[in-house]
Amino acid sequence: MKKTNQYIKRRKHLSQALAPQSIAIARAAHYTFRNADVENEWRQDSTFDYLTGINEAEAILIISNISGETRSIIFCQTKDPKIEVWEGARIGTKAMCAEYQMDEAYELKELDEKMPNLLTDCKQIYFDFGDDSPFDQQIFNWIKQIKKQSRIGKQAPQSLHFLNPLVSAMRLYKDDQEQALMREAGRISVIAHKKAMLYAQTQNNEAQIAAKLEYTMRQEGGERCAFGSIVASGANACTLHYRANNQPYDDNSLMLIDAGTEYQGYASDITTTFPTGGKFNDAQKAIYQAVLTTHQAVLSQCKVGQNFDTLHQLSCHHICEQLVNLDILQGDIEKLLEEKSYLPYYMHRIGHWIGRDVHDVGSYREGEIWQPLEAGMALTIEPGIYILPNENVDKKWWNIGVRIEDTILITKNDYENLTAGLPRTIEEIETYLNTN
Secondary structure, X not given: OXXXXXXXXXXXXXXXXXXXXXXXXXXXXXXXXXXXXXXXXXXXXXXXXXXXXXOOOOOEXXXXXXOOEEEEEEEEOOOOHHHHHHHOOOOHHHHHHHOOOOOEEEEHHHHHHHHHHHHOOOOEEEOOXXXXXXXXXXXXXXXXXXXXXXXXXXXXXXXXXXXXXXXXXXXXXXXXXXXXXXXXXXXXXXXXXXXXXXXXXXXXXXXXXXXXXXXXXXHOOOOEEOOXXXXXXXXXXXXXXXXXXXXXXXXXXXXXXXXXXXXXOEEOOEEEEEEOOOOOOHHHHHHHXXXXXXXXXXXXXXXXXXXXXXXXXXXXXXHHHHHHHOOOOOOOHHHHHXXXXXXXXXXXXXXXXXXXXXXXXXXOEEOOEEOEOOXXXXXXXXXXXXXXXXXXXXXXXXXXXXXXXXXXXXXXXXXXXXXXXXXXXXXXXXXXXXXX
């Protein structure tokens, strides 16, 4: 019941954020198909899960703030033994009220009958329009039905608003339970990365390492990968969203693994870069150290009051400085920064929010004001340097790609690295790879 109470509190919090006489609508995820009648893996919609904890497709949640009272109403699939023998048990309306503390529960087939009454005299609707066109039209049809009854005093909603900004503002702050789940996701992901690092020393194809990585995540209790794993050797590491994970490599390569598990709906995100032969060569070592120096400098500034832009600008300054030290860039650092001369080698931002989604919801900036970091926020820190063949760069640097990434929780006085425990320095990595 403690966990259920958490969802009740969230729904009440959301209700209080709605304008008076308003209703919010959130949809569970649909089933989708990969091809023919083969379904994609189903995962619950993050917002719906955050507000209900219900792991069932197609349901529709209504949160109302009418006359100052919060009510949670759900429409769900019908209990049907003939279908459930194929698809698994359904929750049903009785359990929705008894176990998930809904105030009212109806079957989906009652939706068109009930919704016009629920929306009558409601002034505003909050829903993420544009994500599901057929359902958008269904809402508009309910409004039209109410408008047709205006002569008998029924009033239709007068304005429509996106729900996402309200829920995103809530999800940006992770409570104690969420932090614990993210901590476990981090623990599992660290184990998977460490095993993959060792396995890569005895294998010769990215696919083998991807298999080991993802097997370990599941073996340790992860539900699924939080995103498509990147296992990139050699030049492939210079492709930021490399997905093939199927190329051979040799003992002279660097391997970049960007992967994390999802645990009870919460993501982890780590990038590890290491030599497949157990030792960095001089060029690899220099680029790796440049990225590690940047990573450590940015981590030291992950604290309350900072913001993503200050962290990113700090990373750009350090990357630029390191590239000048390596003679990959030449000139005055401040001018190089102004001209963004680092962009061919460091083309992404320093990180992103993380939580239920690996690229989690939450505003980064309102107008010209960047969102300051506050206790309970979680983000990634992931500087990198990527050097594709370039006539302006010495060939010894070509096809070296390095990224170092951790999942970070902002605390009251500092930060907590939720993915700590990986060998990170050159000495730590080489020792780990050669003594295990």
